[in-house]
Amino acid sequence: MATRKSSAASTLSLGAKNRDPYGTVNPLWRVPVRTKVPETRRETPKRDFSVNVRRGEAPDAVKRALQERFGLEPGIDRSALLPLARNPDTGEIELTAPQLLYDAARALAAPSVILSGQPVDLESEAQNLALNFSGAGLGAGALAPLEGAALGMAGGVSARKLGVIASEYSPDIARRLDGLLEPDAPLAVWRDAADRLAGSAKSNVPPAPKAPAKALAKKAAKKPAPPKPAAPAIISSRSGTPQAVAKDVLREASKPSKGSPSYADWRAKNTDTGKLFDLSNLSAVPNVPQFQIQRVNPARGPSERIVDVLANPEVEQGINETVQRGIEGGGKEWYNTDPMLQRMQGVVPASQVGSTYARLMDLMAATSPRARVPDNVRTGTYYNYLLSQGMPVPSSPSGGYGSIAQKLHRDNVLGLQQRGGWDIFKNPKPASFSSNLQGNQQVATIDTHNFRLPGILSADPRFLETSIAELAKTPESAFETLKRQYPGLLDDIAMSAIKTKPGKVNKKGEIGEDVTSITYRPQEWVAEGYIPMEDAVNDPALWASKPRDNEYQYYEQWQQDQARKLGISPAQYQASMWLGGGEATGLGSAAEPFIGTVEARVRYTADRLGMDPETVLEMMLKGEIPLLAKGGAVDAKRFAVKRKARKAKKAQRRG
Numbered sequence: 001m002a003t004r005k006s007s008a009a010s011t012l013s014l015g016a017k018n019r020d021p022y023g024t025v026n027p028l029w030r031v032p033v034r035t036k037v038p039e040t041r042r043e044t045p046k047r048d049f050s051v052n053v054r055r056g057e058a059p060d061a062v063k064r065a066l067q068e069r070f071g072l073e074p075g076i077d078r079s080a081l082l083p084l085a086r087n088p089d090t091g092e093i094e095l096t097a098p099q100l101l102y103d104a105a106r107a108l109a110a111p112s113v114i115l116s117g118q119p120v121d122l123e124s125e126a127q128n129l130a131l132n133f134s135g136a137g138l139g140a141g142a143l144a145p146l147e148g149a150a151l152g153m154a155g156g157v158s159a160r161k162l163g164v165i166a167s168e169y170s171p172d173i174a175r176r177l178d179g180l181l182e183p184d185a186p187l188a189v190w191r192d193a194a195d196r197l198a199g200s201a202k203s204n205v206p207p208a209p210k211a212p213a214k215a216l217a218k219k220a221a222k223k224p225a226p227p228k229p230a231a232p233a234i235i236s237s238r239s240g241t242p243q244a245v246a247k248d249v250l251r252e253a254s255k256p257s258k259g260s261p262s263y264a265d266w267r268a269k270n271t272d273t274g275k276l277f278d279l280s281n282l283s284a285v286p287n288v289p290q291f292q293i294q295r296v297n298p299a300r301g302p303s304e305r306i307v308d309v310l311a312n313p314e315v316e317q318g319i320n321e322t323v324q325r326g327i328e329g330g331g332k333e334w335y336n337t338d339p340m341l342q343r344m345q346g347v348v349p350a351s352q353v354g355s356t357y358a359r360l361m362d363l364m365a366a367t368s369p370r371a372r373v374p375d376n377v378r379t380g381t382y383y384n385y386l387l388s389q390g391m392p393v394p395s396s397p398s399g400g401y402g403s404i405a406q407k408l409h410r411d412n413v414l415g416l417q418q419r420g421g422w423d424i425f426k427n428p429k430p431a432s433f434s435s436n437l438q439g440n441q442q443v444a445t446i447d448t449h450n451f452r453l454p455g456i457l458s459a460d461p462r463f464l465e466t467s468i469a470e471l472a473k474t475p476e477s478a479f480e481t482l483k484r485q486y487p488g489l490l491d492d493i494a495m496s497a498i499k500t501k502p503g504k505v506n507k508k509g510e511i512g513e514d515v516t517s518i519t520y521r522p523q524e525w526v527a528e529g530y531i532p533m534e535d536a537v538n539d540p541a542l543w544a545s546k547p548r549d550n551e552y553q554y555y556e557q558w559q560q561d562q563a564r565k566l567g568i569s570p571a572q573y574q575a576s577m578w579l580g581g582g583e584a585t586g587l588g589s590a591a592e593p594f595i596g597t598v599e600a601r602v603r604y605t606a607d608r609l610g611m612d613p614e615t616v617l618e619m620m621l622k623g624e625i626p627l628l629a630k631g632g633a634v635d636a637k638r639f640a641v642k643r644k645a646r647k648a649k650k651a652q653r654r655g
Contacts (some may be wrong), residue, residue, distance in 0.1 A: 015225040061118035064620035253629040254399030282333035288440030298550035305462040306551045318457040331576025333593045364411035365434035368406040381627040388623025400629030441571035444556045448545040463521040472516045489530045601627045
């Protein structure tokens, strides 16, 4: 198991001035938050979990030579052309040599260092040398890095051709061609491939003279070749680059669901796991610091209802029996994502692993409200893709990535960007969820299912919701729904729960459809006898879904005490309660570890795109692509036709 410094708490202490908290530009620019704790909260010392990930980095022999001979320090985030850089310790802008000059000096110093027998990264130095002294010109290494190019000392031929392509087309075209053609292929073949990748982009090479008219006529007279079969999604953009794959994923996700295999159907036929991750040791608590996140400490103490229900020995026994069932169903393994971290360490630079891992788990937490785990994983990787690529967060998600709670998900993501972390007092649940996924199992994630169980087991009416609102198609269908669900509800009570608002008038003067809603009042209806308590305890939706501000700390401490008695972590206790009581609390997710669902989503995406699952996993961990949705977007044209027909009928009735 990998040993790492905890990144679980790092996002809790990021500065508000840091507009890019996860290091898309520079992961070092982190400062601790100075949060003013309300009077009702206990003042405890704050911990600064910011980590300078580059501190302690040991430069190799070439970098040492540069520092000794030219005074060029390693480990600085230099501008490509401008002689400026930000000091990682003070945050101030300082004068320093640009990356172009640094790479050129590195290319000059490397041969003598290599001949001296000192250990160096031959592949990296050969790549830098080839880029700086090839057809691309001096300093090209700073302008067009070819990631992953296995040049070695014999790769100069390929590098020279890539340099020509970079100068005639663009560094991006050269980067995409790297590794796709044989090094000894003629330059004309390289240029032809660059033409196909560039599309409408113009080459800097003068156009070839036009062929004679007779030759053109002869060429036109040839019998046309039969059409080629449609290309799979992976090469629809004529390359397998991450950018092209991401477009294919979003295109596939936005297709209408009809005719596309849903994730649920695919999962029912592919139940095996453990192909991408080692799941053998998930029951162990990850080897990271275990710490308590600060909670609201109410001045008047916890609520009376939470104290009463948790003091009930029958409730305690019922919850612990539920936890035991959950342990047998895999609750101890649910939160451990160490195997995913280990895979990330193999594909992400060491200096970026901590921030990349924290960002992914934060976004999983941000998109968890009112989402089943498979949908949570899908949507979390979508926002991780946007933030990793420096894209803005849209007002509504791309087709196939929507949710009934998509506005809340978006607000959570924007809040993370703006604050640089979670508001641990106002929104303790997602902060705890992210911390659990990152390995800190000392805290408890009190979600809907975790909080509903004590109320349902105790049948305490104080834990019933006071009101719940939901939309309905028409007043008639709303009335039928209420009477079918609760036969004891009086007709006038049912009618009073239904409200209809007239549709809004658009810019064309057209009146939209009326909006019908139902307001359920569980506490009142149970108290009046319209709903028997024995029916209410079998209807999870009637019960309160989250603790009040003066209940989270008390309920978490109670679970921590119970977990200690059972010899498991608080996170394992909570996850086991979640799985063991899923039937009673309305859990809609499969009983498998979180990382098992991630693996299934990766393999589903790979199957839909015709790709290797290992490649899809690597791209997802880097934030280069999102995982595929089920293809459940609405067919816009069909929807528009139906909507127009409904409006016509409505106008006819009014006329």
